[in-house]
Amino acid sequence: MVKLATDTRLLAGPEIAAGAESYTAHLARLGPLPGSRYRGDLIQQLEDAGILGRGGAGFPVGHKWRAVAERSGGHAALVVNGAEGEPASLKDRSLMSARPHLVIDGALLAADAVGADAIVFYVGTRHHRAAAALRRAMAERKPEFRRRVDLVEAPAGYISGEETAAIHFLEEGIAKPTSTPPRPFERGLWGRPTLVQNVESLAAAALLARGAQGRGTTLLTVSGAVHRPGVQEIKLGTRVADVIHEAGGLRAPAQAILLGGYFGSWVAFHEASNLYLDPGLLRGAGLGLGCGVVSFLPADTCGVEATAQVMSYLASQSAGQCGPCIFGLNAIAEAVARLARRAPRGDDLERVTRWGGQLAGRGACKHPDGAVGLLRSALRVFGDEFASHQRYGVCSRTAALRGAA
Amino acid sequence: MAVSLQIDRITCDGHGMCAELLPELIKLDDWGYPIVKSAAVPPALMDHARRAVDACPVLAIKLRSLVRQP
Amino acid sequence: MSDQILWYATRGAGAVSLVLLTGVVVLGIAGALRWQTAGWPRFLTTSFHRNLSLLSLVFLSIHIVTAVVDPFTALGWTAAVIPFLSPYRRVWLGLGVVATDLLLAIAVTSLLRRVIGRKVWRLIHWLAYACWPIAVVHGIGTGSDTTFLWMLAIDAASVLSVLAAVAWRLSVRPAAGPAIRPAPEPTW
Numbered sequence: 001m002v003k004l005a006t007d008t009r010l011l012a013g014p015e016i017a018a019g020a021e022s023y024t025a026h027l028a029r030l031g032p033l034p035g036s037r038y039r040g041d042l043i044q045q046l047e048d049a050g051i052l053g054r055g056g057a058g059f060p061v062g063h064k065w066r067a068v069a070e071r072s073g074g075h076a077a078l079v080v081n082g083a084e085g086e087p088a089s090l091k092d093r094s095l096m097s098a099r100p101h102l103v104i105d106g107a108l109l110a111a112d113a114v115g116a117d118a119i120v121f122y123v124g125t126r127h128h129r130a131a132a133a134l135r136r137a138m139a140e141r142k143p144e145f146r147r148r149v150d151l152v153e154a155p156a157g158y159i160s161g162e163e164t165a166a167i168h169f170l171e172e173g174i175a176k177p178t179s180t181p182p183r184p185f186e187r188g189l190w191g192r193p194t195l196v197q198n199v200e201s202l203a204a205a206a207l208l209a210r211g212a213q214g215r216g217t218t219l220l221t222v223s224g225a226v227h228r229p230g231v232q233e234i235k236l237g238t239r240v241a242d243v244i245h246e247a248g249g250l251r252a253p254a255q256a257i258l259l260g261g262y263f264g265s266w267v268a269f270h271e272a273s274n275l276y277l278d279p280g281l282l283r284g285a286g287l288g289l290g291c292g293v294v295s296f297l298p299a300d301t302c303g304v305e306a307t308a309q310v311m312s313y314l315a316s317q318s319a320g321q322c323g324p325c326i327f328g329l330n331a332i333a334e335a336v337a338r339l340a341r342r343a344p345r346g347d348d349l350e351r352v353t354r355w356g357g358q359l360a361g362r363g364a365c366k367h368p369d370g371a372v373g374l375l376r377s378a379l380r381v382f383g384d385e386f387a388s389h390q391r392y393g394v395c396s397r398t399a400a401l402r403g404a405a
Numbered sequence: 406m407a408v409s410l411q412i413d414r415i416t417c418d419g420h421g422m423c424a425e426l427l428p429e430l431i432k433l434d435d436w437g438y439p440i441v442k443s444a445a446v447p448p449a450l451m452d453h454a455r456r457a458v459d460a461c462p463v464l465a466i467k468l469r470s471l472v473r474q475p
Numbered sequence: 476m477s478d479q480i481l482w483y484a485t486r487g488a489g490a491v492s493l494v495l496l497t498g499v500v501v502l503g504i505a506g507a508l509r510w511q512t513a514g515w516p517r518f519l520t521t522s523f524h525r526n527l528s529l530l531s532l533v534f535l536s537i538h539i540v541t542a543v544v545d546p547f548t549a550l551g552w553t554a555a556v557i558p559f560l561s562p563y564r565r566v567w568l569g570l571g572v573v574a575t576d577l578l579l580a581i582a583v584t585s586l587l588r589r590v591i592g593r594k595v596w597r598l599i600h601w602l603a604y605a606c607w608p609i610a611v612v613h614g615i616g617t618g619s620d621t622t623f624l625w626m627l628a629i630d631a632a633s634v635l636s637v638l639a640a641v642a643w644r645l646s647v648r649p650a651a652g653p654a655i656r657p658a659p660e661p662t663w
Contacts, residue, residue: 179413309662315655315656327435364415425518
């Protein structure tokens with residue numbers, strides 16, 4: 001991995017395994033937060049640097065802050081989103097447990113910039129170490145907050161980190177998305193303009209405020225057929241080949257990578273290994289970093305089977321509020337599962353393809369969109385495998401293994 | 406005045422009357438839920454659109470003006 | 476002579492109102508059950524439900540106005556809106572006033588449903604299941620034509636229709652959507 005000239009990596013400092021960095025060490029390494037007089041227009045800096053959100057949607061952070069700041073009147077709310085409902089992603093909980101003070105720095109900067117008089121740290125209920133580290137750090141920083149601050153545990157589940165679901169949970173205890181308009185930046189938590197921002201995005205803002213140049217680094221969660229899966233910090237633009245190298249190399253030949261999480265895309269391995277992990281370049285190829293998940297599918301695993309697991313999981317995680325999501329994802333999951341088992345109905349592949357083109361934009365949130373996005377990339381990357389399962393009931397992966405035996 | 410169809414997907418319960426009354430712009434998926442073929446309502450279909458909006462038993466569909474008030 | 480006209484108008488309009496309201500209730504239930512055939516799309520059920528209810532309000536108004544201005548009944552206008560006020564057939568007439576008040580509440584909330592929101596609208600609309608039987612009892616109790624065959628036939632047909640519709644409603648379990656089954660987190 002290419003090291004930056006000035007070490008403004010998010011995870012610079014002690015190893016993640018060493019636990020939460022203390023406030024003293026944090027200050028010694030990074031110095032205090034610039035006082036408001038010296039911060040300049042942080043929102044403008046974020047826009048100029050083109051920092052994108054790290055929660056999955058990739059929305060420009062500066063624009064988001066500006067939209068809230070324009071409406072806040074000093075009474076906005078900030079939700080620090082550490083829910084990390086994506087099972088394959090570990091980066092947010094790692095960042096919160098290892099660098100809680102950097103996350104708090106980002107939260108303070110955001111709250112000041114948008115005029116928020118309340119901050120809620122929304123941390124996934126399973127992320128015990130992260131919550132403990134943040135609680136301790138919050139106690140240490142108490143005098144700095146000068147506003148209402150809470151830490152609330154987000155329920156486990158894929159959608160609990162969705163913006164409107166987070167707000168709905170904080171207000172009424174129900175982690176389900178709500179209809180928009182109004183969007184949170186207009187009217188969110190307790191009716192106020194609300195900024196819901198991922199913890200990594202806030203940490204990136206905290207480094208930018210201290211003079212980090214450009215778009216800096218981003219966090220990935222590398223998993224699958226590599227020797228050393230785990231959280232990796234990369235400079236934007238790093239090649240997938242370098243990510244593999246940093247993860248100790250492949251432990252088995254890989255056929256594809258899942259890029260961006262379950263709302264991301266499959267990419268064929270021969271296309272992926274020369275990919276540059278830069279949001280702009282990826283967008284040109286119809287791809288995105290999403291929540292930073294990079295998962296290597298081994299060549300001896302059936303792509304249809306892997307896709308079936310993801311579709312079943314996403315169907316199970318539907319909030320159950322919108323017909324197209326409930327019925328559509330359920331039907332897709334069942335059909336892809338039958339295809340994976342090589343016992344499809346005659347029109348399963350045709351219907352799955354049709355439904356895949358029909359669900360986007362027809363729910364209250366982006367859950368069905370993300371799911372069919374993944375499905376369509378699967379039909380593209382594993383197209384031959386899907387066809388083989390549908391027409392001949394034959395899996396080339398297992399057939400190849402049988403042939404090799 | 407440009408007007409577009411807006412459906413509240415949580416409230417929508419798949420009654421399907423919008424598709425019956427405005428088939429040019431709305432069709433139903435395999436489970437009876439509306440697919441908006443085109444959200445922009447041409448002037449010729451405005452009466453039908455209003456009827457479709459009015460017929461929804463759960464008030465899930467609305468007409469939204471695309472021109473912001475100055 | 477003109478008194479006779481008013482008297483006949485009251486009874487006639489009352490009978491017509493009952494028939495129309497019976498239709499409204501049956502159509503309301505058919506709508507809730509999403510009944511349709513190839514030749515009868517669902518919007519027809521909703522449209523007729525609304526139009527017939529408005530029409531029944533017209534005939535109900537005729538029924539009430541002719542009853543009030545009829546010198547024989549000695550009803551005042553207040554007795555037409557506040558139940559059990561007038562001594563004239565106090566109980567049976569009073570029930571009619573109750574049914575009218577309920578119907579007005581249902582009609583007004585329906586016209587204003589965009590403003591009051593679905594929950595309130597729905598709560599009040601349920602009063603229809605109280606309004607209709609009260610109207611039937613009012614008709615049988617205070618109706619001067621009750622014992623005539625044609626009126627008995629109308630009453631019987633109305634009651635049977637609504638009973639059949641309610642039985643149908645109770646017999647149909649709402650189609651449950653697919654259960655959102657838990658699924659494990661993917662691994663590979």
